[in-house]
Amino acid sequence: MKHFEANFDGLVGPTHNYAGLSFGNVASQSNAALTSNPKDAAKQGLKKAKALADMGMVQGMLAPQERPDLHTLRRIGFSGTDAEVLQKAAQQAPALLQACCSASSMWTANAATVSPSADTRDGKLHFTPANLVDKLHRSIEPSTTGNILKAIFADSRHFHHHEHLPEHPSFGDEGAANHTRLCSDYGRAGVEVFVYGRAVTSQDMPAPKKYPARQTLEASQAVARLHQLEDDNTVFMQQNPDVIDQGVFHNDVIAVGNQNVLFYHEQAFLHTQEKLAEIQRKMDTDMHFIEVPTAKVGVQDAVKSYLFNTQIITLPNGEMAIIAPTDCEENAAVHAYLTELVTFNTPIKKVHYFDVKQSMQNGGGPACLRLRVAMNEAELAAVNPNVMMNDALFSRLNQWVDKHYRDRLTIADLADPQLLVESRTALDELTQIMKLGSVYQFQR
Numbered sequence: 001m002k003h004f005e006a007n008f009d010g011l012v013g014p015t016h017n018y019a020g021l022s023f024g025n026v027a028s029q030s031n032a033a034l035t036s037n038p039k040d041a042a043k044q045g046l047k048k049a050k051a052l053a054d055m056g057m058v059q060g061m062l063a064p065q066e067r068p069d070l071h072t073l074r075r076i077g078f079s080g081t082d083a084e085v086l087q088k089a090a091q092q093a094p095a096l097l098q099a100c101c102s103a104s105s106m107w108t109a110n111a112a113t114v115s116p117s118a119d120t121r122d123g124k125l126h127f128t129p130a131n132l133v134d135k136l137h138r139s140i141e142p143s144t145t146g147n148i149l150k151a152i153f154a155d156s157r158h159f160h161h162h163e164h165l166p167e168h169p170s171f172g173d174e175g176a177a178n179h180t181r182l183c184s185d186y187g188r189a190g191v192e193v194f195v196y197g198r199a200v201t202s203q204d205m206p207a208p209k210k211y212p213a214r215q216t217l218e219a220s221q222a223v224a225r226l227h228q229l230e231d232d233n234t235v236f237m238q239q240n241p242d243v244i245d246q247g248v249f250h251n252d253v254i255a256v257g258n259q260n261v262l263f264y265h266e267q268a269f270l271h272t273q274e275k276l277a278e279i280q281r282k283m284d285t286d287m288h289f290i291e292v293p294t295a296k297v298g299v300q301d302a303v304k305s306y307l308f309n310t311q312i313i314t315l316p317n318g319e320m321a322i323i324a325p326t327d328c329e330e331n332a333a334v335h336a337y338l339t340e341l342v343t344f345n346t347p348i349k350k351v352h353y354f355d356v357k358q359s360m361q362n363g364g365g366p367a368c369l370r371l372r373v374a375m376n377e378a379e380l381a382a383v384n385p386n387v388m389m390n391d392a393l394f395s396r397l398n399q400w401v402d403k404h405y406r407d408r409l410t411i412a413d414l415a416d417p418q419l420l421v422e423s424r425t426a427l428d429e430l431t432q433i434m435k436l437g438s439v440y441q442f443q444r
């Protein structure tokens, strides 16, 4: 049976904006209050997804969430008509309104952790939506994320869905952004590497001092238990707290893996050599550990350019390619490194650059925009086909964006009741295009 790694990219929602909501995420904070362009943002994402489909990759799209989130605003005490709720929230608690308007679900690397069936004891593909408790605006995503994943991966003979972890900082879970699956072949049992920022139950372990560590060891262990992984195919590594304090708020900002390649910065982890040896011991093939030294690319350049928030994909011809943001091309040190990398003796042979600047300005690169789901043919055949990227879906979604999205959005616009109407109209139509059923609160 054939096996694939599919990428499911987050479709950028109609309220994409720059509110500076993510403390510890340098781009989000430094671009706060910029005017955004939701239409461009959605189209940049669609272009990247379509380009991967055209390279022969299996590519799907995940629907955005309902924003402004009137359900949450009402839950925290704003009442009246929808327009009144928006107006009162804007006047009395603008930060809460902004949190309820973020299009942050576009970064589907944070949607869930996914374990392919080759790794799990029950032989099913497991999903656990991330609770994202560290940030208010993200903590309101997991229930709808679960609805969307269930609407796409519906067949219980193949797919096993879990509830998100308890909503407490002890179980801070950021999903696939802190999880990398390594394997010799997508269909063979691999090694699932969970990278955490702090451990709650061992207070003497190092932790960042300035910025939050969003992922806990306890959350990673809980997901590994839920997904029925064996000790022999899991590795838990700690992220270097010093790099979290330099803006590496997720591990996928400093490391990325694919099959037998782990591409990471010299300063990414703690106890690096010991942990890499454990990975190698548990793998059934030789690993390529590609370590980028600080002397070639400093942490600041890595954070600015998102060198490691790149996708490493295996093309149908077996070669690997890197999908990088154009910001990597514009940074001299990073561009020089990538140009050299493809000449090394590793499976990575090409780099493709994509303009995803609307997302990058909020700290989301190509890898943040996608959730990886390794599947076999039978599982792929059970996926809702209406979310899979092809010529028809690409042109349908571009038309949909043209019809419903604004090309300019400021923070002040978030209270505009018309934006709510536009957003709901767009999402209602999208659920019909993607045949998702009623996944949103406003449809229930």
Ligand SMILES: N=C(N)NCCC[C@H](NC(=O)CCC(=O)O)C(=O)O
Pocket: 017, 018, 019, 020, 021, 022, 025, 028, 029, 102, 104, 107, 109, 110, 135, 138, 177, 249, 250, 252, 253, 362, 363, 364, 365, 367, 368, 369
């Ligand atoms: N690295 C991965 N996988 N994902 C990137 C997520 C970026 C996101 N930015 C934001 O949520 C900013 C929203 C704002 O400020 O308006 C975050 O910090 O959670």
